[in-house]
Amino acid sequence: MTALLLAARFVLELALLAGLAIGGWALPEAGWAKVLLAVALPVAAAALWGLLLSPKARLTTPLPLRLVIEVLLFGSAAVAFWVAGRTAFAVVLLTLEAVVLISLLASGHPPGPPRPQPFPTSSRRADGETAG
Numbered sequence: 118m119t120a121l122l123l124a125a126r127f128v129l130e131l132a133l134l135a136g137l138a139i140g141g142w143a144l145p146e147a148g149w150a151k152v153l154l155a156v157a158l159p160v161a162a163a164a165l166w167g168l169l170l171s172p173k174a175r176l177t178t179p180l181p182l183r184l185v186i187e188v189l190l191f192g193s194a195a196v197a198f199w200v201a202g203r204t205a206f207a208v209v210l211l212t213l214e215a216v217v218l219i220s221l222l223a224s225g226h227p228p229g230p231p232r233p234q235p236f237p238t239s240s241r242r243a244d245g246e247t248a249g
Contacts, residue, residue, distance in 0.1 A: 119226055125217050126228070130166065132210055133194040134159040140197020158197070162190055170228060180227050187218070187228060 141154030169178050169186055178186070191214045198207035221228060 119221075119224060122217055122220050122224070122226070125213070126221070129191075129210065129214050129217060132206075133191055134163060136194035136198045136201075136203075136206065136210060137162055139201045139203065140194070140199075143197075143201035162193070166190065183228055184218075187214075 137158035138155045141156075141158045142151050144151065144154055146154070165186070167173075168175050170183055191211060195207040195211050198204070198210065218228065
């Protein structure tokens with residue numbers, strides 16, 4: 118079940134990036150501004166995701182902050198779909214993201230990098246002898 122949720126999450130992340138690109142392209146600006154926004158918005162979101170939210174994130178952030186960032190990113194993608202006239206995509210994206218996120222949290226697999234595991238304790242000393 119967890120593998121299915123993680124696969125769905127990945128597809129939703131791709132939809133997030135697509136939504137930002139479509140929304141950037143749909144803005145009424147002409148010429149290079151459309152191209153710039155259609156490229157820059159998903160690139161910025163992907164960079165933020167990779168830096169703070171991915172399983173191999175460079176920075177560790179507490180779970181509440183990760184959830185806020187994730188909600189803001191998916192909310193931005195939903196607004197971008199809406200701006201592009203794709204309201205159904207916006208609703209489906211937000212609904213599926215909520216279901217997947219709640220399911221992951223309920224199953225004990227919160228989004229973001231895995232929690233660090235404590236080092237196993239051992240009774241061996243540095244010289245290889247057993248303590249005690």
